[in-house]
Every structure is written in C-alpha cells, then in structure tokens.
Amino acid sequence: MTNHIYPKFGYLRSKEQADGVVKRHPIVVIGAGPIGLTAALDFAARGQPVVVLDDNDTVSIGSRAVCYAKRPLEIWDRLDCASPMVDRGVSWKVGKVFFHDQLSYQFDLLPESDHQWPAMINLQQYHLEEILVAKCRANPLIDLRWKHRLISLKQPADHATLAVETPDGIFTMEAEWVIACDGANSDTRKMVGAEFTGQFFQDRFLIADVAMKADFPTERWFWFDPPFHPGQSVLLHRQADNIWRIDFQLGWEADPDAERQPERVIPRIRAMLGEDAQFSLEWVSIYQFACRRIDNFRQGRVLFAGDAAHQVSPFGARGANTGVQDIDNLAWKLAMVLRGEAPEALLDSYHEERAYAADDNILNSTRATDFITPKTKVSRYFRDAVLELAQHHGFARPLVNSGRLSVPTPYATSALNTPDEDFAIGEMRPGTNAADAPISVAGKPSWFLHCLGDGFTVVTFGKATDKTGIAIGPLAAKIIRVGRDIEDPSGLLAARYGASPGTTYLFRPDQYVAARWSGFDETKIIEAMLRATGQDSARHPAGQKELAA
Amino acid sequence: MMLNLAPNIADPDDFYAELVNSQRNLDEEQALRMNARLILLLANHIGDRTVLTEAIARARAAG
Structure with missing residues (x-):
C-alpha cells in the first residue's frame, strides 16, 4: 500500500557479545522510538555514553504521533535537531472545529508573535525518527544496537542485569541505569512488575495516511457529526x-479487522473528499485507547519514560510530546547523579514532577474524550448544545473540546522549587518552563533559550553583580546579566518575566524556573540550587558546608 | 457568593408559564436539547463557580 521507503538500519554483532564478556554500561535505553532516541541525544549532550537497544531495525511504520508541539521543539533545539524537523514538517497554529457542516469554533495556538518555534508541526513519525537516528549515529557517545531484544531484567544491589537476544543468540549486559522507552506495551514494565492502571475507552478509531493533492489549508480540522461520517467525529491533519x-x-461496535480493509476505508475517504477526489492510501491502522500510568516512574534502577510510563488518548497530541518532556526532566538529573554532583534521591523528583504532568495530561485527554464521545444520551445533548451555541455566541466556544493541545505542565508543587518571597514578579513562577523571547548578543539577534545552556543559569536584570558565575562544591551556574551579556532591545524579555532592575531568576538545566527574587542575593541563589538538586540546605544545614568542603 | 435560594423572580406564575409554554410543541428529545442550551446559557450568565457547584449539587439531590 505504501510508497514510503523505510530504511533498514542493519544488525551488527556487538564486541561484547562476540567476546563473551559481561560489560557494565552507565546508561542503557530500551527502545529507539522518538523518546528513546531523544534520551540518547540528551544523555550524550551531557557527556554520558549511552547504549540504545531496539528489537527492530527500522523506523515507525505509518505517521503515528504526527503532531509535535513548541516545547518539544525547544528541547530538540537544545539537542540541535529541531531545524530539520521544522524544515521537513508542516507548521500550523490554527484549528477549526465543525459541527455538521458548519464552522463552530476556531482557535489560534500561538496568538503571541516573537517566538522562535511554531506552536505545532505535523511530521510523520518515520521522518522524525530518521532525523533523530541520523543525529544519534553522528554522535560517538551513542551506540545504537538494532535487533537487540530485552528478554529479562534483574536488579541486584547497585545495577541491572539485562539478558538480550540478537540474531547471534542471547548475551548478558549490565547497566547502572536503564531507561525504559519501549512504548505502551512495554515489556520492561512487565519485567519489573510495575502497576499500569487507568481507564479504557469503549471506542475505536480508524487512522489513515492518504496521499493526495488537496487544497485544505494547513490547519487542524475537526468535525463533530459531519454529513460524510454521521454520528461520529473526524480529524484531518496535513503532513509532509x-x-x-x-x-x-x-464507535465500539466496529469490527477492527473488517474496518482496516481498503474496500471499507476508501469509501469513507471518498465520502469525505468527494467522488472525483484522486488519492491513494499509504497506511491504515485501527486503535482503541486508554488513559493510564505507571505507579512509579522510578522502579529501582529502571526509569520509565514516554508511553511506557503513561498512555493518553490522542486528542491533544499529548503522547510523544509528553514523552520528550519526560526525558528533558530526567537527563540532567541522572547525569548529575552519575557525576556525583547530586544525591540519588534527585531521581525521585523525576517521578514527582513527571507523574504530576502525566496526571494533568490524563485529566485533559479524558475530558476531551468525554466531550468527543458522550457516554449518555443527555450528555450528548449537552455536547451538541455547546457546539450549536458556539456558532453564534462567544461564551460557548471555550467549552468546545476537540482536544486541548499539548502545553507543558508547570511543576507547581515540586519540592525542587524555591517558593516565591515576592509575588509581584508575574506569571513565570517556579516550576514553569522558561518563556522564549527575542534578544540580541553582541548586536546580533538571537533567542533567550539559546543562552540558557546545559547547566544552571542565573539571569539578572540590572547591575546588581559583576560576577559571571557562581559555584558551591560541584554545583555551578553561569550568570547572565541583561544589559551586559545579552540585550533586550524589544523589551519583550523583561515583559515576559515581569522584570524590573534587580529581578533575578535561577533556571534549572532543563530551562525550568527554580527560583526568582526581586534582588540579587548569592546566598539565596546557592540555597535554591541545592534545593533544586535534591539537597535542601534549609532541612539539612550541614549540606551546604559538606558540599563546600 | 452563595446560591440564592430565596424567591428572586418578580412574577413567578408568568415566568413558569413562559418556561413551560416554550416547550409546548417540542417532543421529548427537542425539549431535552433545549434544556441543555438553556442550562448552558444561564450557567454562563451566573459564571461564579461556587454558585454553579452548589446549584449542581442541590439539583442532583432533588429537593
């Protein structure tokens, strides 16, 4: 059916399997999908060698995840691979919602200008993975191993032992840490015996990649109960x-085996596009979805990320986008633990912060699902009433829910945050990912996120310090002074950060706000840095001295 | 704000007649659909989440 030529990456026997020696690796990633590949790139960017195991030797079949949001693009930009994705993909920000054949509501995901990255791109998952694989292959710290299937995992005291099957048989590897990115049906999750519970939805969806020349605009179009597919919903996205x-x-009654046959699929598409439409089917799949998450993202020395840790309904593009943010949260923490710069307990904050985000995603996607598939007759009347009223009255439009599209969940309650002392600084609260803004460096235009770098960063407005860095023991932060190191010619940086002279922010290595103050105070910055690395100097007064010693 | 449970409608008989008469020629499904629209319109007018929560709870408890 498909015209896309999928690459074959090829199996190579590893030296350790050939030699029959058991080698211990600092990090082994299970699964070379978007999340596993991003994990490899992020660990390598932080100087850690990574082995990636995948039981296949090619990329995703079909478009699958499709939509990638602004925050993952910012993360991939930190890993130097966002530009080819945006160039290859289709950028969009407008969504339209139709009820029957009438426009009910339209939204703009990025109403504010002056951001480097688009609100959303659509790109077939196979293209995205090819970009990530090429980037991994060019990195000497990353060892991609195809046709390597994990068959058992045990956790002795200070490492994990992995039995891995390849075309050459079974061999044993050891890992200090395992990152499980092996998807919703994760075998790794079963091997550690973790709970994975939640809600299944009694509904089925047909998803199709269709090759055609069409004049739909580059927007997300969602239909409730359209004339060409009565009683159900339809979603259309343009891809590359x-x-x-x-x-x-x-609907739940549909027969998945019958529905994926081209003779059933083609008439549905023809009903939508018209009798004369010229198109060909590239890929078809049927799915039923669930909203569930793992009981703990950390299972000893195994850390779960992406769909292996949480599954959501597809409405809102919250699957892959959340998974990439799991890695953004995990990579700096594990790198610091491996370097001995932070206690192992910092890894528990990975569960705390990302389970909080997963629960937020599950809540949002469950609400969208309940709107799209009303459970009772009367709830369908409410749903239809919202859609009818939205055509004429602004008040009803915010109630229309065809999926709330992925935005980062602020870690509002995280123990790594230093609470605000001064509440007059604006919306960029501790636990929020840094807003981007146009800036200039030495007279040349740039973006704020580019200057944050890989470590802790202090950004201060005004002339409160002449220092360029701050350190305590192995922890260090560079200091960026707005007006000295970077300029804010448009004033947008100060506006987005509610800044006045003296305003000071501490950013974590994942570009989240750890703390902020109305003035520059070195002692407070150090305390906040300790707290953000799981070493709370307030609770452990000796911690500061020990680290300094 | 609290949900106002004291009489608040100036001409109660007239209001009640208007409400019932507005659905006189509707079948049950049409009437239920109209009720859904009416609830949403009134809920938005009230706006106050505490009041709406209290009203939902009182309506659910039936009396």
Whole structure:
C-alpha cells in the first residue's frame, strides 16, 4: 500500500557479545522510538555514553504521533535537531472545529508573535525518527544496537542485569541505569512488575495516511457529526510530502479487522473528499485507547519514560510530546547523579514532577474524550448544545473540546522549587518552563533559550553583580546579566518575566524556573540550587558546608 | 457568593408559564436539547463557580 521507503538500519554483532564478556554500561535505553532516541541525544549532550537497544531495525511504520508541539521543539533545539524537523514538517497554529457542516469554533495556538518555534508541526513519525537516528549515529557517545531484544531484567544491589537476544543468540549486559522507552506495551514494565492502571475507552478509531493533492489549508480540522461520517467525529491533519492524516471515529461496535480493509476505508475517504477526489492510501491502522500510568516512574534502577510510563488518548497530541518532556526532566538529573554532583534521591523528583504532568495530561485527554464521545444520551445533548451555541455566541466556544493541545505542565508543587518571597514578579513562577523571547548578543539577534545552556543559569536584570558565575562544591551556574551579556532591545524579555532592575531568576538545566527574587542575593541563589538538586540546605544545614568542603 | 435560594423572580406564575409554554410543541428529545442550551446559557450568565457547584449539587439531590 505504501510508497514510503523505510530504511533498514542493519544488525551488527556487538564486541561484547562476540567476546563473551559481561560489560557494565552507565546508561542503557530500551527502545529507539522518538523518546528513546531523544534520551540518547540528551544523555550524550551531557557527556554520558549511552547504549540504545531496539528489537527492530527500522523506523515507525505509518505517521503515528504526527503532531509535535513548541516545547518539544525547544528541547530538540537544545539537542540541535529541531531545524530539520521544522524544515521537513508542516507548521500550523490554527484549528477549526465543525459541527455538521458548519464552522463552530476556531482557535489560534500561538496568538503571541516573537517566538522562535511554531506552536505545532505535523511530521510523520518515520521522518522524525530518521532525523533523530541520523543525529544519534553522528554522535560517538551513542551506540545504537538494532535487533537487540530485552528478554529479562534483574536488579541486584547497585545495577541491572539485562539478558538480550540478537540474531547471534542471547548475551548478558549490565547497566547502572536503564531507561525504559519501549512504548505502551512495554515489556520492561512487565519485567519489573510495575502497576499500569487507568481507564479504557469503549471506542475505536480508524487512522489513515492518504496521499493526495488537496487544497485544505494547513490547519487542524475537526468535525463533530459531519454529513460524510454521521454520528461520529473526524480529524484531518496535513503532513509532509502531500500526505494527509485522517482519523475516523468508528464507535465500539466496529469490527477492527473488517474496518482496516481498503474496500471499507476508501469509501469513507471518498465520502469525505468527494467522488472525483484522486488519492491513494499509504497506511491504515485501527486503535482503541486508554488513559493510564505507571505507579512509579522510578522502579529501582529502571526509569520509565514516554508511553511506557503513561498512555493518553490522542486528542491533544499529548503522547510523544509528553514523552520528550519526560526525558528533558530526567537527563540532567541522572547525569548529575552519575557525576556525583547530586544525591540519588534527585531521581525521585523525576517521578514527582513527571507523574504530576502525566496526571494533568490524563485529566485533559479524558475530558476531551468525554466531550468527543458522550457516554449518555443527555450528555450528548449537552455536547451538541455547546457546539450549536458556539456558532453564534462567544461564551460557548471555550467549552468546545476537540482536544486541548499539548502545553507543558508547570511543576507547581515540586519540592525542587524555591517558593516565591515576592509575588509581584508575574506569571513565570517556579516550576514553569522558561518563556522564549527575542534578544540580541553582541548586536546580533538571537533567542533567550539559546543562552540558557546545559547547566544552571542565573539571569539578572540590572547591575546588581559583576560576577559571571557562581559555584558551591560541584554545583555551578553561569550568570547572565541583561544589559551586559545579552540585550533586550524589544523589551519583550523583561515583559515576559515581569522584570524590573534587580529581578533575578535561577533556571534549572532543563530551562525550568527554580527560583526568582526581586534582588540579587548569592546566598539565596546557592540555597535554591541545592534545593533544586535534591539537597535542601534549609532541612539539612550541614549540606551546604559538606558540599563546600 | 452563595446560591440564592430565596424567591428572586418578580412574577413567578408568568415566568413558569413562559418556561413551560416554550416547550409546548417540542417532543421529548427537542425539549431535552433545549434544556441543555438553556442550562448552558444561564450557567454562563451566573459564571461564579461556587454558585454553579452548589446549584449542581442541590439539583442532583432533588429537593
């Protein structure tokens, strides 16, 4: 059916399997999907060698995840691979919602200008993975091993022992840390015996990649109960190479084996596009979804990320986008633990922060699912009433829920945050990911996120310090002074950060706000840095001295 | 704000007649759909989440 030529990466026997020696690796990633590959790149960017095991030797079949949001693009930009994704993909920010054949509501995901990255791109998952694989292959710290299937995992005291099957048989490896990115049906999760519970939805969806030349605008179009697919919903996205992605809601009674046959799929598409439409089917799949998450993202020395840790409904593009943010949260923490700069307990904050985000994603995607698939007759009347009223009255439009599109969840309650002393600084609270803004460096235009770098960063407005860095023991932060190191010619940086002279922010290595103050105070910055690395100097007064010693 | 449970409608008989008459020629489904629209319109007018929560709880408890 497909015209896309999938690459074959090829199996290579590893030296350790050939030699029959058991080697211990600092980090082994299970699964070379978007999340596992991003993990490899992020650990390598932090100087850690990584082995990635994947039981296959190619990329995703079909477009699958499709939509990638602004925050993952910022993370991939830190890993130097966002530009080829945006160049290859289709950028969009407008979504339209139709009820029957009438426009009910339209939204703009990025109403504010002056951001480097688009609100959302659509890109077939296979293209995205090819970009990530090429980037991994060019990195000497990353060892991608295809046709390597994890068959058992045990956890003795200070490492994990992995039995791995390849075309050459079974061999044993050891890992200080295992990152499980092996998807919703994660075998690794079963091997550690973790709970993975939540809600299944009694509904089925047909998803199709369709090659066609069409004049739909580059927008997300969502139909409730359209004339061409009565009683159900339909979603249309444009992707690269004139491939369009169409999702048809089928209902619970649908027979998945019959519905994926081209003779059933083609008439549905023809009903939507018209009798004369010229198109060909690239890929078809049927799915039923669930909203569930693992009981703890950290299972000893195994850390779970992406769909292996949490599964959401597809409405809102919260699956892959959340998974990439799991890695953004984990990589700096594990790198610091491996370097001995932070206690192992810092890894527990990975569960705390990302389970909080997963619960927020599950809440949002469950609400969207309940709106799209009303459970009772009366709830359908409410749903239809919202859609009817939204055509004429602004008040009803915020109630229309065809999926709330992925935005980062602030870690509002995280123990790594230093609470605000001064509440007059604006919306960039501790636990929030840094807002980007146009800046200039030595007269040349740049972006704020580029200057934050890989470590802790202090950004201060005004002339409160002449220092360029601050350190305590192995912890260090560079100091960026707005007006000295970077300029804010448009004033947008100060506006987005509610800044006045003296305003000082401490950013974590994942570009989240750890703390902020109305003045520059070195002692407070050091305390906040200790707290953000799981060494609370307030609770452990000796911690500061020990680290300094 | 608290949900106002004291009489607040100036001409109660007239209001009640208007409400019931507005659905006189509707079948049950049409009437239920109209009720859904009416609830949403009124809820938005009230706006106050505490009041809405209290009203939902009182309506659910039936009396």
